[in-house]
Amino acid sequence: MIKVGQGFDVHQLVEGRPCIIGGVTIPHEKGLLGHSDADVLLHAISDAILGAIGEGDIGRHFPDTDQAFKDADSLKLLEEVWVMAEKRGLKLGNLDATIIAQRPKMAPYIPQMVEVIAKALKTDQANVNVKATTTEQLGFTGRGEGIAAQCIVCLTA
Ligand SMILES: Nc1ccn([C@@H]2O[C@H](COP(=O)(O)O)[C@@H](O)[C@H]2O)c(=O)n1
Numbered sequence: 001m002i003k004v005g006q007g008f009d010v011h012q013l014v015e016g017r018p019c020i021i022g023g024v025t026i027p028h029e030k031g032l033l034g035h036s037d038a039d040v041l042l043h044a045i046s047d048a049i050l051g052a053i054g055e056g057d058i059g060r061h062f063p064d065t066d067q068a069f070k071d072a073d074s075l076k077l078l079e080e081v082w083v084m085a086e087k088r089g090l091k092l093g094n095l096d097a098t099i100i101a102q103r104p105k106m107a108p109y110i111p112q113m114v115e116v117i118a119k120a121l122k123t124d125q126a127n128v129n130v131k132a133t134t135t136e137q138l139g140f141t142g143r144g145e146g147i148a149a150q151c152i153v154c155l156t157a
């Protein structure tokens with residue numbers, strides 16, 4: 001059995017917040033705003049997994065109206081989502097994710113993101129691909145107002 005899912009998320013970039021992406025804190029003059037730590041990449045991955053198993057999205061499981069998730073570590077949320085996939089007898093086939101950001105430069109941090117994500121999903125790093133693109137200064141990402149991420153996953157029984 002093969003299950004596929006896709007996820008997409010956006011968070012605003014503001015001053016006074018840490019810039020945490022893929023479980024890695026990246027030095028930057030702005031950080032991502034959210035109820036949780038606003039890790040846009042881990043949210044897109046979580047939503048892709050939840051999509052693959054027909055379980056809606058992270059807002060359904062970890063509501064932003066619940067103080068329990070205020071400043072929540074999104075890596076812990078991803079680990080909880082992964083338990084739901086494992087309970088269905090599923091393993092990660094592979095995932096492919098894209099961070100959409102004009103700045104900061106993600107490339108130096110991507111190997112560490114892959115390591116963190118592979119560990120959370122109990123898989124080989126070869127099954128996890130993370131990449132980044134600018135939008136050539138166009139749109140909200142291009143103006144540095146926010147960062148987006150998207151992900152597709154393939155889960156196998
Ligand atoms: N925030 C980003 C955006 C891009 N990269 C890397 O730079 C390459 C060129 O980006 P383009 O948008 O001009 O295609 C891209 O392939 C990424 O490797 C990055 O590290 N951080």
Ligand SMILES: C[C@@]1(CO)OP(=O)(O)OP(=O)(O)OC[C@H]1O
Nearest residue numbers: 034035036058059062063064069
């Ligand atoms: C992650 C959660 C946790 O309350 O809060 P946010 O950081 O606001 O992130 P979002 O991508 O809007 O998803 C909703 C919530 O699940």
